Amino acid sequence: MMQTVRIKRFNILDRIFHVFLILTFLTQTATGFSRLFLPTAWGKSLNAVFGGYDTSILIHKWVGILMICGFIFHTLYLLTRIDYNHLWVSLFGPDSLIPTVQDAKHLWQRILWFFGIGPQPGIGRWAYWEKFDYWAVYWGLPLLAITGVMLMYPVIASRYVPGWTLNIAVLLHRAEAILAVSYIFIVHFFVGHLRPSSFPMNEAMFAGSVPVEELEEEKPVWFAQLKAEGKLETEKANPPSLLYKIVYFIFGYAALGFGVYLLVNGVINSQYITLH
Amino acid sequence: MRNMIGINRMPIWIISLALFAFFLLPARSYGQGEEVTSYINRYKQNEVSTGYYEEYEMRPGNESPLVKTFHRVDRKPFAYSSTAASIRNRSLLADSHRGIKFYDNRRCEECHINETQDIHTTRANLTCRQCHGPEPIAGIDHYYSPMNPIRRHAYVCAKCHQGAGASFAGYVIHEPPAGSSAARADFPALYYSYWFMMALLAGTLAFFIPHTILTGVREMFKRKKG
Numbered sequence: 254m255m256q257t258v259r260i261k262r263f264n265i266l267d268r269i270f271h272v273f274l275i276l277t278f279l280t281q282t283a284t285g286f287s288r289l290f291l292p293t294a295w296g297k298s299l300n301a302v303f304g305g306y307d308t309s310i311l312i313h314k315w316v317g318i319l320m321i322c323g324f325i326f327h328t329l330y331l332l333t334r335i336d337y338n339h340l341w342v343s344l345f346g347p348d349s350l351i352p353t354v355q356d357a358k359h360l361w362q363r364i365l366w367f368f369g370i371g372p373q374p375g376i377g378r379w380a381y382w383e384k385f386d387y388w389a390v391y392w393g394l395p396l397l398a399i400t401g402v403m404l405m406y407p408v409i410a411s412r413y414v415p416g417w418t419l420n421i422a423v424l425l426h427r428a429e430a431i432l433a434v435s436y437i438f439i440v441h442f443f444v445g446h447l448r449p450s451s452f453p454m455n456e457a458m459f460a461g462s463v464p465v466e467e468l469e470e471e472k473p474v475w476f477a478q479l480k481a482e483g484k485l486e487t488e489k490a491n492p493p494s495l496l497y498k499i500v501y502f503i504f505g506y507a508a509l510g511f512g513v514y515l516l517v518n519g520v521i522n523s524q525y526i527t528l529h
Numbered sequence: 530m531r532n533m534i535g536i537n538r539m540p541i542w543i544i545s546l547a548l549f550a551f552f553l554l555p556a557r558s559y560g561q562g563e564e565v566t567s568y569i570n571r572y573k574q575n576e577v578s579t580g581y582y583e584e585y586e587m588r589p590g591n592e593s594p595l596v597k598t599f600h601r602v603d604r605k606p607f608a609y610s611s612t613a614a615s616i617r618n619r620s621l622l623a624d625s626h627r628g629i630k631f632y633d634n635r636r637c638e639e640c641h642i643n644e645t646q647d648i649h650t651t652r653a654n655l656t657c658r659q660c661h662g663p664e665p666i667a668g669i670d671h672y673y674s675p676m677n678p679i680r681r682h683a684y685v686c687a688k689c690h691q692g693a694g695a696s697f698a699g700y701v702i703h704e705p706p707a708g709s710s711a712a713r714a715d716f717p718a719l720y721y722s723y724w725f726m727m728a729l730l731a732g733t734l735a736f737f738i739p740h741t742i743l744t745g746v747r748e749m750f751k752r753k754k755g
Contacts, residue, residue: 408694
Protein backbone atom coordinates (compact mmCIF):
# COMPACT_ATOMS: atom_id res chain seq x y z
CA MET A 254 0.00 0.00 0.00
CA MET A 255 1.22 3.44 -0.85
CA GLN A 256 1.96 5.74 2.04
CA THR A 257 -0.42 8.70 2.20
CA VAL A 258 1.34 11.96 1.52
CA ARG A 259 0.68 14.52 4.24
CA ILE A 260 1.11 18.29 4.06
CA LYS A 261 1.96 20.54 7.02
CA ARG A 262 -0.93 22.71 8.16
CA PHE A 263 -0.32 23.76 11.77
CA ASN A 264 3.10 24.20 13.33
CA ILE A 265 3.92 23.04 16.82
CA LEU A 266 3.20 26.45 18.39
CA ASP A 267 -0.25 26.63 16.77
CA ARG A 268 -1.06 23.25 18.20
CA ILE A 269 0.22 24.16 21.66
CA PHE A 270 -1.97 27.29 21.59
CA HIS A 271 -4.95 25.14 20.64
CA VAL A 272 -4.40 22.61 23.44
CA PHE A 273 -3.81 25.48 25.87
CA LEU A 274 -7.08 27.03 24.78
CA ILE A 275 -8.96 23.72 25.14
CA LEU A 276 -7.73 23.22 28.70
CA THR A 277 -8.22 26.81 29.89
CA PHE A 278 -11.54 27.28 28.10
CA LEU A 279 -13.01 24.11 29.59
CA THR A 280 -11.77 25.04 33.07
CA GLN A 281 -13.24 28.52 32.74
CA THR A 282 -16.53 27.13 31.45
CA ALA A 283 -16.81 24.62 34.26
CA THR A 284 -15.88 27.01 37.07
CA GLY A 285 -17.88 29.84 35.53
CA PHE A 286 -20.96 27.68 35.00
CA SER A 287 -20.62 26.29 38.50
CA ARG A 288 -21.23 29.81 39.81
CA LEU A 289 -23.64 30.97 37.13
CA PHE A 290 -25.86 27.93 37.75
CA LEU A 291 -25.52 28.02 41.52
CA PRO A 292 -29.30 28.37 42.08
CA THR A 293 -29.76 24.92 40.51
CA ALA A 294 -28.94 21.50 41.97
CA TRP A 295 -26.63 20.75 39.04
CA GLY A 296 -24.76 24.02 39.57
CA LYS A 297 -24.29 23.21 43.25
CA SER A 298 -22.86 19.76 42.54
CA LEU A 299 -20.56 21.20 39.86
CA ASN A 300 -19.51 23.89 42.33
CA ALA A 301 -18.66 21.23 44.91
CA VAL A 302 -16.24 19.63 42.44
CA PHE A 303 -14.20 22.84 42.43
CA GLY A 304 -14.22 23.19 46.20
CA GLY A 305 -17.22 25.46 46.64
CA TYR A 306 -18.21 29.02 45.96
CA ASP A 307 -14.97 30.74 46.95
CA THR A 308 -12.49 28.21 45.61
CA SER A 309 -14.18 27.94 42.23
CA ILE A 310 -13.80 31.69 41.67
CA LEU A 311 -10.17 31.45 42.77
CA ILE A 312 -9.52 28.85 40.08
CA HIS A 313 -11.50 30.95 37.60
CA LYS A 314 -9.37 34.02 38.34
CA TRP A 315 -6.00 32.29 38.10
CA VAL A 316 -6.88 30.44 34.92
CA GLY A 317 -8.22 33.74 33.59
CA ILE A 318 -4.85 35.39 34.25
CA LEU A 319 -3.19 32.47 32.48
CA MET A 320 -5.48 33.02 29.49
CA ILE A 321 -4.61 36.73 29.40
CA CYS A 322 -0.91 35.81 29.35
CA GLY A 323 -1.62 33.33 26.56
CA PHE A 324 -3.49 36.00 24.63
CA ILE A 325 -0.63 38.49 24.95
CA PHE A 326 1.90 35.83 23.97
CA HIS A 327 -0.24 34.83 21.00
CA THR A 328 -0.54 38.46 19.87
CA LEU A 329 3.24 38.86 20.01
CA TYR A 330 3.58 35.65 18.02
CA LEU A 331 1.04 37.00 15.53
CA LEU A 332 3.11 40.16 15.04
CA THR A 333 6.15 38.05 14.20
CA ARG A 334 4.17 36.26 11.49
CA ILE A 335 3.60 39.44 9.50
CA ASP A 336 5.98 40.00 6.61
CA TYR A 337 6.65 43.71 7.03
CA ASN A 338 8.41 44.00 3.69
CA HIS A 339 5.32 42.85 1.84
CA LEU A 340 2.71 44.18 4.24
CA TRP A 341 -0.25 44.23 1.88
CA VAL A 342 0.19 40.68 0.63
CA SER A 343 0.95 39.50 4.13
CA LEU A 344 -2.23 41.04 5.56
CA PHE A 345 -4.69 40.48 2.73
CA GLY A 346 -3.04 37.71 0.72
CA PRO A 347 -4.13 34.08 0.50
CA ASP A 348 -2.20 33.01 3.63
CA SER A 349 -3.76 35.67 5.85
CA LEU A 350 -6.53 35.11 8.38
CA ILE A 351 -8.00 38.55 7.73
CA PRO A 352 -11.46 38.33 6.12
CA THR A 353 -11.65 39.71 2.59
CA VAL A 354 -14.32 40.28 -0.05
CA GLN A 355 -13.39 36.86 -1.39
CA ASP A 356 -14.79 35.30 1.80
CA ALA A 357 -18.18 36.92 1.27
CA LYS A 358 -18.21 35.48 -2.25
CA HIS A 359 -17.29 32.06 -0.89
CA LEU A 360 -20.12 32.27 1.60
CA TRP A 361 -22.63 32.98 -1.14
CA GLN A 362 -21.23 30.22 -3.38
CA ARG A 363 -21.36 27.78 -0.50
CA ILE A 364 -25.01 28.57 0.24
CA LEU A 365 -25.78 27.85 -3.43
CA TRP A 366 -23.76 24.64 -3.15
CA PHE A 367 -25.81 23.55 -0.10
CA PHE A 368 -28.87 23.39 -2.31
CA GLY A 369 -27.08 21.88 -5.27
CA ILE A 370 -27.29 25.03 -7.38
CA GLY A 371 -23.61 25.71 -7.86
CA PRO A 372 -20.17 24.15 -7.49
CA GLN A 373 -18.18 24.22 -4.25
CA PRO A 374 -16.33 27.52 -3.76
CA GLY A 375 -12.57 27.43 -4.27
CA ILE A 376 -11.54 27.60 -0.63
CA GLY A 377 -8.00 28.77 0.01
CA ARG A 378 -5.80 28.16 3.01
CA TRP A 379 -8.35 29.50 5.51
CA ALA A 380 -12.06 29.02 4.84
CA TYR A 381 -14.35 31.84 5.93
CA TRP A 382 -15.80 29.76 8.79
CA GLU A 383 -12.29 29.04 10.02
CA LYS A 384 -11.51 32.76 9.96
CA PHE A 385 -14.72 33.38 11.91
CA ASP A 386 -13.68 30.77 14.49
CA TYR A 387 -10.35 32.50 14.93
CA TRP A 388 -11.61 36.07 15.23
CA ALA A 389 -14.53 35.09 17.45
CA VAL A 390 -12.02 33.91 20.04
CA TYR A 391 -9.70 36.81 19.34
CA TRP A 392 -12.25 39.52 20.13
CA GLY A 393 -14.07 37.51 22.79
CA LEU A 394 -10.98 36.98 24.89
CA PRO A 395 -10.14 40.68 25.46
CA LEU A 396 -13.80 41.41 26.24
CA LEU A 397 -13.87 38.65 28.84
CA ALA A 398 -10.44 39.68 30.11
CA ILE A 399 -11.28 43.36 30.55
CA THR A 400 -14.65 42.75 32.21
CA GLY A 401 -13.12 39.92 34.24
CA VAL A 402 -10.28 42.06 35.58
CA MET A 403 -12.79 44.84 36.36
CA LEU A 404 -14.81 42.37 38.42
CA MET A 405 -11.70 41.00 40.10
CA TYR A 406 -10.77 44.46 41.35
CA PRO A 407 -14.07 46.34 41.50
CA VAL A 408 -12.91 48.97 44.00
CA ILE A 409 -9.84 49.88 41.96
CA ALA A 410 -11.75 49.69 38.68
CA SER A 411 -14.39 52.08 40.00
CA ARG A 412 -11.72 54.75 40.48
CA TYR A 413 -11.28 54.96 36.74
CA VAL A 414 -14.78 54.20 35.50
CA PRO A 415 -18.12 54.99 37.13
CA GLY A 416 -19.49 52.30 39.42
CA TRP A 417 -22.47 51.46 37.25
CA THR A 418 -20.12 50.09 34.55
CA LEU A 419 -19.60 47.14 36.91
CA ASN A 420 -23.25 46.23 36.30
CA ILE A 421 -22.53 46.27 32.58
CA ALA A 422 -19.31 44.31 33.10
CA VAL A 423 -21.19 41.46 34.83
CA LEU A 424 -23.71 41.37 32.01
CA LEU A 425 -21.09 41.44 29.24
CA HIS A 426 -18.90 38.83 30.94
CA ARG A 427 -21.79 36.40 31.28
CA ALA A 428 -23.33 37.06 27.87
CA GLU A 429 -20.02 36.78 26.01
CA ALA A 430 -19.15 33.61 27.92
CA ILE A 431 -22.48 32.04 27.00
CA LEU A 432 -22.01 33.10 23.38
CA ALA A 433 -18.51 31.59 23.26
CA VAL A 434 -19.57 28.39 24.99
CA SER A 435 -22.59 27.80 22.80
CA TYR A 436 -20.64 28.56 19.63
CA ILE A 437 -17.73 26.28 20.50
CA PHE A 438 -19.79 23.42 21.90
CA ILE A 439 -22.32 23.43 19.08
CA VAL A 440 -20.75 24.78 15.90
CA HIS A 441 -17.03 24.17 16.40
CA PHE A 442 -17.60 20.64 17.73
CA PHE A 443 -19.89 19.81 14.84
CA VAL A 444 -17.40 21.07 12.28
CA GLY A 445 -14.51 19.28 13.96
CA HIS A 446 -16.15 15.96 14.71
CA LEU A 447 -19.60 15.31 13.30
CA ARG A 448 -19.75 16.42 9.70
CA PRO A 449 -19.11 13.53 7.31
CA SER A 450 -15.73 14.79 6.04
CA SER A 451 -14.41 15.17 9.60
CA PHE A 452 -16.02 12.23 11.36
CA PRO A 453 -14.89 10.85 13.79
CA MET A 454 -12.41 13.65 14.34
CA ASN A 455 -10.63 16.26 12.27
CA GLU A 456 -7.04 15.48 13.17
CA ALA A 457 -5.36 18.44 11.48
CA MET A 458 -5.05 20.54 14.66
CA PHE A 459 -3.48 17.68 16.62
CA ALA A 460 -1.46 15.87 13.97
CA GLY A 461 -0.41 19.20 12.44
CA SER A 462 -0.77 17.84 8.93
CA VAL A 463 -3.47 16.77 6.50
CA PRO A 464 -3.49 14.02 3.82
CA VAL A 465 -2.93 15.56 0.43
CA GLU A 466 -6.18 14.07 -0.99
CA GLU A 467 -8.19 15.76 1.75
CA LEU A 468 -6.39 19.00 0.98
CA GLU A 469 -7.20 18.76 -2.72
CA GLU A 470 -10.84 18.08 -1.89
CA GLU A 471 -11.37 20.66 0.88
CA LYS A 472 -9.00 23.47 -0.07
CA PRO A 473 -8.49 23.26 -3.83
CA VAL A 474 -7.12 26.79 -4.15
CA TRP A 475 -4.54 26.31 -1.42
CA PHE A 476 -3.57 22.99 -3.01
CA ALA A 477 -3.09 24.72 -6.36
CA GLN A 478 -1.11 27.48 -4.66
CA LEU A 479 1.19 24.95 -2.96
CA LYS A 480 1.61 23.11 -6.23
CA ALA A 481 2.45 26.28 -8.13
CA GLU A 482 5.00 27.28 -5.49
CA GLY A 483 6.45 23.78 -5.55
CA LYS A 484 5.77 23.37 -1.86
CA LEU A 485 4.05 20.02 -2.10
CA GLU A 486 7.48 18.44 -1.75
CA THR A 487 9.01 20.80 0.82
CA GLU A 488 5.95 20.99 3.06
CA LYS A 489 5.63 17.24 3.42
CA ALA A 490 5.06 15.91 6.91
CA ASN A 491 5.39 12.55 8.58
CA PRO A 492 2.17 10.85 9.67
CA PRO A 493 1.53 10.96 13.43
CA SER A 494 2.65 7.93 15.37
CA LEU A 495 0.05 5.48 16.59
CA LEU A 496 0.68 6.27 20.26
CA TYR A 497 0.29 10.03 19.65
CA LYS A 498 -2.86 9.32 17.69
CA ILE A 499 -4.32 7.32 20.58
CA VAL A 500 -3.44 10.12 23.02
CA TYR A 501 -5.06 12.88 20.99
CA PHE A 502 -8.14 10.84 20.20
CA ILE A 503 -8.69 10.20 23.91
CA PHE A 504 -7.96 13.84 24.74
CA GLY A 505 -10.17 15.16 21.97
CA TYR A 506 -13.09 12.95 22.90
CA ALA A 507 -12.69 13.74 26.61
CA ALA A 508 -12.84 17.45 25.81
CA LEU A 509 -15.80 16.90 23.48
CA GLY A 510 -17.69 14.84 26.06
CA PHE A 511 -17.04 17.32 28.85
CA GLY A 512 -18.10 20.23 26.67
CA VAL A 513 -21.30 18.54 25.57
CA TYR A 514 -22.04 17.60 29.19
CA LEU A 515 -21.71 21.26 30.22
CA LEU A 516 -23.74 22.45 27.25
CA VAL A 517 -26.63 20.01 27.74
CA ASN A 518 -26.90 20.70 31.46
CA GLY A 519 -26.58 24.40 30.82
CA VAL A 520 -29.46 24.31 28.36
CA ILE A 521 -31.60 22.24 30.74
CA ASN A 522 -30.94 24.64 33.62
CA SER A 523 -30.99 27.85 31.60
CA GLN A 524 -34.49 28.74 32.78
CA TYR A 525 -33.27 29.23 36.36
CA ILE A 526 -30.56 31.80 35.70
CA THR A 527 -30.40 35.45 34.64
CA LEU A 528 -27.71 37.27 32.76
CA HIS A 529 -27.00 39.86 35.42
CA MET B 530 43.99 54.75 65.64
CA ARG B 531 41.00 53.74 63.62
CA ASN B 532 41.07 54.54 59.98
CA MET B 533 38.33 57.15 59.58
CA ILE B 534 36.76 58.47 56.46
CA GLY B 535 38.48 61.65 55.57
CA ILE B 536 36.38 64.79 55.57
CA ASN B 537 37.26 65.46 51.96
CA ARG B 538 35.74 62.13 50.93
CA MET B 539 32.46 62.73 52.75
CA PRO B 540 30.61 64.31 49.78
CA ILE B 541 31.38 61.27 47.66
CA TRP B 542 29.81 59.01 50.27
CA ILE B 543 26.79 61.23 50.75
CA ILE B 544 26.17 61.53 47.03
CA SER B 545 26.58 57.82 46.41
CA LEU B 546 24.30 56.92 49.34
CA ALA B 547 21.72 59.42 48.10
CA LEU B 548 21.93 57.98 44.60
CA PHE B 549 21.64 54.47 46.05
CA ALA B 550 18.53 55.52 47.99
CA PHE B 551 17.12 57.32 45.00
CA PHE B 552 17.55 54.54 42.49
CA LEU B 553 17.39 51.36 44.48
CA LEU B 554 15.18 51.91 47.51
CA PRO B 555 11.44 51.72 46.92
CA ALA B 556 9.79 55.00 46.06
CA ARG B 557 7.98 56.87 48.79
CA SER B 558 4.62 56.00 47.34
CA TYR B 559 5.15 52.28 47.85
CA GLY B 560 5.37 52.48 51.60
CA GLN B 561 4.12 55.79 52.82
CA GLY B 562 2.02 57.34 50.17
CA GLU B 563 -1.69 56.92 49.82
CA GLU B 564 -2.72 55.17 46.66
CA VAL B 565 -4.48 57.87 44.73
CA THR B 566 -5.88 58.32 41.32
CA SER B 567 -5.75 61.42 39.12
CA TYR B 568 -6.62 64.88 40.37
CA ILE B 569 -9.72 65.01 38.16
CA ASN B 570 -11.03 61.79 39.62
CA ARG B 571 -10.20 62.82 43.17
CA TYR B 572 -11.93 66.16 42.78
CA LYS B 573 -14.96 64.46 41.32
CA GLN B 574 -15.05 61.99 44.18
CA ASN B 575 -14.63 64.81 46.66
CA GLU B 576 -17.52 66.60 45.02
CA VAL B 577 -19.76 63.56 45.19
CA SER B 578 -18.81 62.51 48.69
CA THR B 579 -19.06 65.92 50.33
CA GLY B 580 -22.00 67.21 48.41
CA TYR B 581 -20.10 70.45 47.72
CA TYR B 582 -19.18 71.79 44.33
CA GLU B 583 -16.65 74.53 44.99
CA GLU B 584 -18.50 76.34 47.75
CA TYR B 585 -22.00 75.50 46.61
CA GLU B 586 -24.00 72.77 48.21
CA MET B 587 -25.37 70.41 45.63
CA ARG B 588 -27.85 67.61 45.61
CA PRO B 589 -26.26 64.19 45.48
CA GLY B 590 -26.87 62.58 42.16
CA ASN B 591 -25.74 59.86 39.85
CA GLU B 592 -22.62 60.40 37.89
CA SER B 593 -23.97 59.71 34.49
CA PRO B 594 -26.86 60.52 32.21
CA LEU B 595 -26.89 56.81 31.40
CA VAL B 596 -28.18 55.99 34.87
CA LYS B 597 -31.29 57.72 36.09
CA THR B 598 -32.88 57.67 39.50
CA PHE B 599 -33.57 54.22 40.84
CA HIS B 600 -35.61 55.14 43.88
CA ARG B 601 -38.78 56.00 42.11
CA VAL B 602 -41.75 55.51 44.40
CA ASP B 603 -44.50 53.33 43.09
CA ARG B 604 -47.76 54.87 44.18
CA LYS B 605 -50.50 52.32 44.35
CA PRO B 606 -54.08 53.34 43.45
CA PHE B 607 -55.09 52.78 47.08
CA ALA B 608 -52.84 54.25 49.72
CA TYR B 609 -51.84 52.24 52.77
CA SER B 610 -53.43 54.78 55.10
CA SER B 611 -54.63 58.34 55.15
CA THR B 612 -51.20 59.47 56.35
CA ALA B 613 -49.52 57.51 53.63
CA ALA B 614 -51.79 59.05 51.02
CA SER B 615 -50.26 62.47 51.64
CA ILE B 616 -46.70 61.29 51.11
CA ARG B 617 -45.36 62.09 47.66
CA ASN B 618 -41.79 60.87 47.83
CA ARG B 619 -40.84 58.33 50.48
CA SER B 620 -37.16 58.43 49.58
CA LEU B 621 -36.89 61.82 51.31
CA LEU B 622 -38.41 60.78 54.66
CA ALA B 623 -36.48 60.16 57.86
CA ASP B 624 -38.75 57.14 58.37
CA SER B 625 -39.42 55.93 54.89
CA HIS B 626 -42.21 53.59 56.02
CA ARG B 627 -44.19 56.24 57.86
CA GLY B 628 -47.91 55.67 57.88
CA ILE B 629 -47.85 52.11 56.61
CA LYS B 630 -50.39 50.11 58.55
CA PHE B 631 -49.33 46.99 60.44
CA TYR B 632 -45.73 47.81 59.45
CA ASP B 633 -44.39 46.06 62.57
CA ASN B 634 -45.89 42.77 61.49
CA ARG B 635 -44.73 42.79 57.92
CA ARG B 636 -41.58 41.55 56.27
CA CYS B 637 -39.50 43.53 53.77
CA GLU B 638 -40.00 41.07 50.92
CA GLU B 639 -43.79 41.27 51.15
CA CYS B 640 -43.57 44.61 49.35
CA HIS B 641 -39.97 44.66 48.04
CA ILE B 642 -39.90 41.26 46.36
CA ASN B 643 -37.96 42.53 43.33
CA GLU B 644 -35.26 43.90 45.60
CA THR B 645 -34.47 40.40 46.84
CA GLN B 646 -33.29 39.14 43.44
CA ASP B 647 -29.89 40.82 43.29
CA ILE B 648 -26.48 39.20 43.70
CA HIS B 649 -25.93 40.66 47.18
CA THR B 650 -29.07 38.95 48.47
CA THR B 651 -29.02 35.70 46.53
CA ARG B 652 -25.27 35.02 46.48
CA ALA B 653 -23.73 36.85 49.44
CA ASN B 654 -26.81 36.06 51.57
CA LEU B 655 -27.03 39.60 52.90
CA THR B 656 -30.16 40.57 54.74
CA CYS B 657 -31.89 43.89 54.04
CA ARG B 658 -30.87 45.24 57.45
CA GLN B 659 -27.17 44.70 56.87
CA CYS B 660 -27.21 47.64 54.46
CA HIS B 661 -30.43 49.50 55.13
CA GLY B 662 -29.98 49.48 58.91
CA PRO B 663 -32.33 49.23 61.87
CA GLU B 664 -35.70 50.96 62.36
CA PRO B 665 -36.57 53.56 61.40
CA ILE B 666 -35.17 52.97 57.91
CA ALA B 667 -34.40 56.38 56.50
CA GLY B 668 -35.25 57.12 52.89
CA ILE B 669 -32.09 56.96 50.81
CA ASP B 670 -32.33 60.61 49.81
CA HIS B 671 -32.89 61.88 53.33
CA TYR B 672 -30.01 64.17 54.17
CA TYR B 673 -28.88 62.25 57.28
CA SER B 674 -29.45 58.78 55.89
CA PRO B 675 -26.39 56.53 55.80
CA MET B 676 -27.69 55.44 52.39
CA ASN B 677 -27.52 58.98 51.01
CA PRO B 678 -25.16 58.89 48.02
CA ILE B 679 -22.92 61.53 49.59
CA ARG B 680 -21.84 59.08 52.31
CA ARG B 681 -23.15 55.71 51.18
CA HIS B 682 -19.76 54.45 50.06
CA ALA B 683 -18.24 55.06 53.48
CA TYR B 684 -21.18 54.13 55.70
CA VAL B 685 -22.52 51.13 53.80
CA CYS B 686 -20.29 49.81 50.97
CA ALA B 687 -16.99 50.08 52.83
CA LYS B 688 -18.26 47.79 55.58
CA CYS B 689 -17.38 44.93 53.25
CA HIS B 690 -15.60 46.53 50.28
CA GLN B 691 -12.56 48.11 51.88
CA GLY B 692 -11.58 51.32 50.16
CA ALA B 693 -14.92 51.83 48.43
CA GLY B 694 -15.24 55.28 46.93
CA ALA B 695 -18.19 57.35 45.79
CA SER B 696 -17.86 55.98 42.29
CA PHE B 697 -17.87 52.41 43.55
CA ALA B 698 -21.14 53.14 45.34
CA GLY B 699 -22.56 54.01 41.95
CA TYR B 700 -22.86 50.28 41.30
CA VAL B 701 -26.58 49.67 41.00
CA ILE B 702 -27.41 47.01 43.59
CA HIS B 703 -31.11 46.63 42.83
CA GLU B 704 -30.75 46.77 39.08
CA PRO B 705 -33.84 46.37 36.95
CA PRO B 706 -34.10 43.19 34.83
CA ALA B 707 -31.65 43.92 32.01
CA GLY B 708 -34.03 43.46 29.10
CA SER B 709 -37.06 45.13 30.64
CA SER B 710 -38.74 48.40 29.84
CA ALA B 711 -37.86 49.49 33.38
CA ALA B 712 -34.20 49.12 32.44
CA ARG B 713 -34.78 51.07 29.25
CA ALA B 714 -36.12 53.97 31.28
CA ASP B 715 -33.72 53.85 34.25
CA PHE B 716 -30.54 52.20 33.03
CA PRO B 717 -30.36 52.48 29.24
CA ALA B 718 -26.72 51.39 29.12
CA LEU B 719 -27.65 48.06 30.70
CA TYR B 720 -30.70 47.69 28.50
CA TYR B 721 -28.86 48.31 25.25
CA SER B 722 -25.87 46.15 26.19
CA TYR B 723 -28.27 43.34 27.00
CA TRP B 724 -30.09 43.53 23.69
CA PHE B 725 -26.86 43.99 21.76
CA MET B 726 -25.43 40.81 23.27
CA MET B 727 -28.72 38.97 22.79
CA ALA B 728 -28.81 39.97 19.11
CA LEU B 729 -25.20 38.88 18.71
CA LEU B 730 -25.88 35.53 20.37
CA ALA B 731 -29.09 34.87 18.48
CA GLY B 732 -27.62 36.12 15.19
CA THR B 733 -24.45 34.03 15.45
CA LEU B 734 -26.28 30.85 16.33
CA ALA B 735 -29.14 31.48 13.90
CA PHE B 736 -26.60 31.75 11.11
CA PHE B 737 -24.03 29.13 12.03
CA ILE B 738 -26.24 26.30 13.28
CA PRO B 739 -28.14 26.00 9.95
CA HIS B 740 -24.83 26.59 8.17
CA THR B 741 -23.14 23.64 9.90
CA ILE B 742 -26.17 21.37 9.61
CA LEU B 743 -26.45 22.12 5.90
CA THR B 744 -22.72 21.44 5.54
CA GLY B 745 -23.19 18.06 7.19
CA VAL B 746 -26.20 17.15 5.11
CA ARG B 747 -24.64 18.32 1.86
CA GLU B 748 -21.41 16.43 2.45
CA MET B 749 -23.39 13.22 2.76
CA PHE B 750 -24.51 13.63 -0.83
CA LYS B 751 -21.10 14.48 -2.18
CA ARG B 752 -20.09 12.40 -5.16
CA LYS B 753 -17.01 10.28 -4.55
CA LYS B 754 -14.13 10.87 -6.93
CA GLY B 755 -12.65 8.15 -9.09
